[in-house]
Amino acid sequence: xxxxxxxxxxxxxxxxxxxxxxxxxxxxxxxxxxxxxxxxxxxxxxxxxxxxxxxxxxxxxxxxxxxxxxxxxxxxxxxxxxxxxxxxxxxxxxxxxxxxxxxxxxxxxxxxxxxxxxxxxxxxxxxxxxxxxxxxxxxxxxxxxxxxxxxxxxxxxxxxxxxxxxxxxxxxxxxxxxxxxxxxxxxxxxxxxxxxxxxxxxxxxxxxxxxxxxxxxxxxxxxxxxxxxxxxxxxxxxxxxxxxxxxxxxxxxxxxxxxxxxxxxxxxxxxxxxxxxxxxxxxxxxxxxxxxxxxxxxxxxxxxxxxxxxxxxxxxxxxxxxxxxxxxxxxxxxxxxxxxxxxxxxxxxxxxxxxxxxxxxxxxxxxxxxxxxxxxxxxxxxxxxxxxxxx
Ligand code: P1T
Numbered sequence: 270x271x272x273x274x275x276x277x278x279x280x281x282x283x284x285x286x287x288x289x290x291x292x293x294x295x296x297x298x299x300x301x302x303x304x305x306x307x308x309x310x311x312x313x314x315x316x317x318x319x320x321x322x323x324x325x326x327x328x329x330x331x332x333x334x335x336x337x338x339x340x341x342x343x344x345x346x347x348x349x350x351x352x353x354x355x356x357x358x359x360x361x362x363x364x365x366x367x368x369x370x371x372x373x374x375x376x377x378x379x380x381x382x383x384x385x386x387x388x389x390x391x392x393x394x395x396x397x398x399x400x401x402x403x404x405x406x407x408x409x410x411x412x413x414x415x416x417x418x419x420x421x422x423x424x425x426x427x428x429x430x431x432x433x434x435x436x437x438x439x440x441x442x443x444x445x446x447x448x449x450x451x452x453x454x455x456x457x458x459x460x461x462x463x464x465x466x467x468x469x470x471x472x473x474x475x476x477x478x479x480x481x482x483x484x485x486x487x488x489x490x491x492x493x494x495x496x497x498x499x500x501x502x503x504x505x506x507x508x509x510x511x512x513x514x515x516x517x518x519x520x521x522x523x524x525x526x527x528x529x530x531x532x533x534x535x536x537x538x539x540x541x542x543x544x545x546x547x548x549x550x551x552x553x554x555x556x557x558x559x560x561x562x563x564x565x566x567x568x569x570x571x572x573x574x575x576x577x578x579x580x581x582x583x584x585x586x587x588x589x590x591x592x593x594x595x596x597x598x599x600x601x602x603x604x605x606x607x608x609x610x611x612x613x614x615x616x617x618x619x620x621x622x623x624x625x626x627x628x629x630x631x632x633x634x635x636x637x638x639x640x641x642x643x644x645x646x647x648x649x650x651x652x653x654x655x656x657x658x659x660x
Pocket of ligand 1: 342343344345367369370410414438440441459460461462472473474590591592606
């Protein structure tokens, strides 16, 4: 089966009890057993639920793997993967990543005795230098949030010892555009809240692997900790994922047009989008991804005030956290999604107070371009008259 067919058919068998073509929402916490210890493979919904199971099979199939475990959020999926480690273990982390992931690592898991080194993973020599005997995990976002930096997964895999695991947060690229397991990663994580769900109406996560032993440990954690999605959330995510291919093609087409539009403007200082030939890793993006995705960031020329005014001054780009829905969103990472990273650290990593991030939706691209054109014009005077001031 090819990708779009798997999105619609994998894990989606007709209901064995009724023949319902669409997997039902099994809104049940428990299952009646015939005798003690005798049941149909379902005993308690924290452990297993048929709707969740269908979602897990669908998403695993999209990453070309056998095993998926669904979670109540992307952060819960991330925490379950980090749960593979023990006190004293060391993690090498790409330095540009979602602020909430940084917060989990720096403010929670570090207290449990895990150690983290943040590295610019576009530089393989820097990654090599960060590896220690205790290094057990590489945690990667590619493209990264919010600066759209890329990590060469296959090159990193060539550095990996057999006792080390490469986990890729594939939220931005989606399995439609990037298949990390085929490039040498062992685990893929998604915030399914984003493109996989696709409609900004459900929070969820998933951890996927082709390795049975890793799956057993993640499954154990899923049941032991219990951060599972309810059946209705699992069902919404599954429905969204069926149209992933269609949506991603539109997201990427619109994002490319907007990136080119912004890049051509003199009042835009920088554009970060892997589909632009000016992106420092454009060649890697062409090799590693089959499309460039729907996320981009940019810095309008002028002071931070102009970026702030633009963020709340658009018609179709709602000012909001999150991404990956059919509707366009804009956010100010320094004050919103990445506010949990200390200011100095943020600046060092290149997340300035002028940076804006777009989740380009699948509206008519001409409307989105008109909106940005009008927003940039309306805030243009600000770039002349307002002196730069810290946010
Ligand atoms: O929000 P949640 O489903 O728990 O997923 C966390 C997460 C994990 N990984 C990446 C790459 C993410 O972008 C996120 C969540 N990000 C946002 C809410 C955001 O606006 O960037």
